Amino acid sequence: MLKIRIIGDEILREVAEEISDFDEKLNNLANDMIQIMHDSDGIGLAAPQVGISKRLLVIDVAPVDKEYGPMIFVNPVILESSGEAILEEGCLSIPGIREEVTRAEEILLKYQTVTGEEKVEKYTGWMARVLQHEIDHLEGVLFIDYLSPIKQKIILNNLAVS
Numbered sequence: 001m002l003k004i005r006i007i008g009d010e011i012l013r014e015v016a017e018e019i020s021d022f023d024e025k026l027n028n029l030a031n032d033m034i035q036i037m038h039d040s041d042g043i044g045l046a047a048p049q050v051g052i053s054k055r056l057l058v059i060d061v062a063p064v065d066k067e068y069g070p071m072i073f074v075n076p077v078i079l080e081s082s083g084e085a086i087l088e089e090g091c092l093s094i095p096g097i098r099e100e101v102t103r104a105e106e107i108l109l110k111y112q113t114v115t116g117e118e119k120v121e122k123y124t125g126w127m128a129r130v131l132q133h134e135i136d137h138l139e140g141v142l143f144i145d146y147l148s149p150i151k152q153k154i155i156l157n158n159l160a161v162s
């Protein structure tokens with residue numbers, strides 16, 4: 001059974017590997033991740049967060065944007081980004097912490113579906129936000145990395161004592 005890895009776990013700081021096998025195993029993993037994301041009331045989850053250092057994300061922004069349902073992204077790459085938006089973010093790997101983060105407002109994303117089909121799509125709003133947060137996970141980057149050093153220190157100290 002997959003378990004959500006919490007900050008301090010080294011896998012969260014690794015650069016994840018490209019996926020080349022679009023097999024049933026990948027499909028099962030993606031579906032298991034969607035289940036875990038829903039069970040944890042999350043709107044996005046990257047494979048490294050469940051201990052698998054591969055370039056796979058699942059997103060379901062339905063709680064904040066009803067236009068979208070559960071989606072799977074394999075090997076996602078941001079081709080272009082524009083604008084600026086400030087939104088409060090949290091992360092299943094950093095429980096209890098929510099902070100405002102500035103990111104691009106709109107992105108042009110290249111990715112593969114779970115069957116390996118290549119797609120290029122434009123995303124804005126919450127989808128763009130969550131995609132940027134989750135793609136960071138594939139590079140070993142966490143949202144608290146964007147906060148001031150003082151804020152980061154306070155958060156890490158609080159997590160250490162809790």
Ligand code: CO
Nearest residue numbers: 090091092093
């Ligand atoms: Co996260």
